[in-house]
Amino acid sequence: MAAKQGIPIYTNLSDLFGSLGVSLKHVKRWNDLAIEFGKRFGKKPTYISRAPGRNDVISCEHIDYALFGVLPTAIERDILIACAPRDAASLDHSPGSVIADNMHTKYTRQTFAPSQAWRLDIDTKELRWESYVKAGYYGVLNHHFAPANPCDNDEVQKPVAVDLLVTGSVPAGSGLSSSAAMVVASTLAFLAVNGKALLNKGDLVRISMENEKRVGVNSGGMDQAASVMSDPSSALYISFHPELKAEPVRLPPGAVFIVANSLVVSDKAVTAKRRYxxxxxxxxxxxxxLARSLRLDVGEKEKVTLRQVVGLSAGEKEGEDIGVVSLMGALKRIQQELDVLKPKKQNNEDELGVTMEEMIGMTGLAPDVFYDVYLSWVEIEATHFQLYQRAAHVFGEALRVLEFRDACLEVDNLSKLGQLMNESHFSCSTLFDCSCPELDQLTHLARTAGAYGSRLTGAGWGGCTVSLVAESEVDTFIRKIRETYPPYKDLDGEALNEVVFATKPSSGACGEFYLFIMWGIFVGLNVVLLVSLQSPISKTSGTIHPYISTLPPSER
Structure with a gap:
């Protein structure tokens, strides 16, 4: 099972990306990161951690926290973090202190340190890039370091002081999960640099979910699972009930996914109380x-999910999984039971929202119990709550995921897959209200340009679309989108490639690396040649400690 597998350790990029051809597209970034780390900190990085962004093939990001299965892929674009322990002779060598730099010029150097109780301040109101680095670090501190006692400071293990440098090719606020990738990469980097044993994939997903919640987003786990567990040749069907599981789903040949950025930035942490x-x-x-209407046995203070309600309605016992066929049947049946979520008095057919008072009454809970169960742990802002529409979308989307999964096993099914993607976007836009005019426009233009199907990807309210396009039509498709989507009309070359690009499924997160990179000429081109040598490995707390040499000969 993927969740039980260890975090992979690679000694060369060809193994990571699956082929020499793909790795050559990325080797310069890795080399530039290591060289820049040396320039800024006066030493070589000891570790590099990587976590990819992800692309929602069919499932929207909002059904994972309802515990329904999702079907994303990791993408080639990723977050890289180079890091090393700070020299003992440094002026700032306080336990656990961090100097964090970013290769992107718009981000400034940040320094921070945990308190004696190994806690970090994270401002969820004014979110900054380093907040995601802190979030990953916080989980490592919380899980692996006991709070210091002033009486026995010398006996308590302390986190090491760390220098780190971040670079990323996943655009922020694009719906490709740059935030989860940053948290996963940060978690791995701080585990490695402190000599802590790397987690298995399932544990890394769980701790990364917990870590990202520290920035104010109640993530359901799809982003982290896709970033950690993905297979380089397949989509990943991830289920969360009754436990985290992941299995590869081979995508059909003949088509690729093309990601297009609407250029509307949506930071789900900043707008969380009104949206996510x-x-x-x-x-x-x-x-x-729904559980109350169906007379299902649910505890007064239990936060039952829509997936659990479907299972209970089909006779599923605790800890059991009724299986895909039974789940599909139960999803179809329960969609006939949703009228109970509508207000008793509707002013018009379009107004399906209920007030806070109406909503509490519909649950049968006392107001104080309702607040404790549903509002005490999260900030929200609304006058009306669209319960019917949200449930209708979640159940419909969960069923589309299973239909898409099955369709991948069929022959000549690209039109069916595209139809499901189109239905998904329509539901996201009309029922879940997580689209925006630009995303609606881009998906329409994509279908006009020849895509089998197109939908938003990620949480929505901005960010990217993903379109299923015939492999032979990629260049033509991108040209048509450039000509018809107004924000793209003046973009060419690399600037255009940054906002609209074809992507293949990528490997998930990687822990530590031993790389020896030489400068030279390779197949007639001025590129770096990646050479893997025997790694000098030492064992401490079960963690492998590689050595990285990436500087050109003149600087070594």
Missing amino acids: NLRVVETLVAARI
Whole structure:
């Protein structure tokens, strides 16, 4: 099972990306990162951690926290973090202190250190790039270091002082999960530099989910699971009930996915109380009301999910999984039960929202119990709650994921896959209200340009679309999108490639690396030649400690 597998350690990029051809596209970034680290910190990095962004093939990001299965892929674009322990002779060598730099010029150097209780301040109101680095670090401190006692400071293991440098090719706020990639890469970097044993994939997903919640987003786990567990040749079907599981789903030949950035930035942490976190609460409350209507046994203070309600309605016992066929049947049946989520008095057919008072009454809970279960742990902002629409989308999307998964096994099924993607976007836009005019426009233009299907990817409200396009039509498709989507009309070359590009499924997160990179001429081109040598390995707490040499001969 993928969740039980260890985090892979690579000694060359060909193994990581699956082929020499693909690795050559990335080797310069890795080499530049290591060289720049040396320039800024006066030493070579000891570790480089990598975590890719992800692309939602069919499932929207909002069904994972309802515990329904999702079907994303990791993408080639990623977050890299080079790091090394700070020299003992440094002026700032306080336990656990961090100097964090970013290769992107718009981000400034940040320094921070945990308190004696190994806690970090993370401002969720004014989110900054280093907040995601802190989030990953916080989890490592919380899980692997006991709080210091002033009486026995010398006896308590302390986190090491760290220098790190970040670079990323996943655009922020694009719906490709740059935030989860940053948290996963940060978690791995701080584990490695402190000599802690790397987690297995399932544990890394769980701790990364917990870590990202520290920036104010109640993530459901799809982003982290896709970034950690993905297979380089397949999509990944990830299920969360009754436990985290992942299995590869081979994508059919003849088509590729093309990602197009709407250039509308959506930071789900900043807008969470009106959007992302509000949807979490709406789906949880809808689940309780449905359970009550169906006379299912749910504890007064239990935060039952929509997936659990479907299972219970089909006779699923605790800890069991009714299986795909039974789940599909139960999803179809329960969609006939959703009228109970509508307000009793509708002013018009379009107004399906309920007030806070109405919503509490529909749950059958006392107001103080309702607040404790559904509002005490999260900030939300709304006057009306769209319970019917949110549940209708989640159940419909969960069913589309399973239909897409099955369709991948069929022959000549690209039109069917595209139809499911189109239906998904329509539901995201009309029922879950997580699209925006630019995303709606881009998906329409994509279908006009010949895509089998097109939908938003990620949480929505901006970011990217993903389109299924015939492999032979990629260049023509991109040209048509450039000509018809107004923000692209003046873009060419690399600038255009930054916002619209074909992507293949990528490997998931990687822990530590031993690389020896030489400068020279390779197949007639001025590129770096990657050579793998025998790694000098020492064992401490079960963690492998590689040595990285990346500087050209003149600088070594």
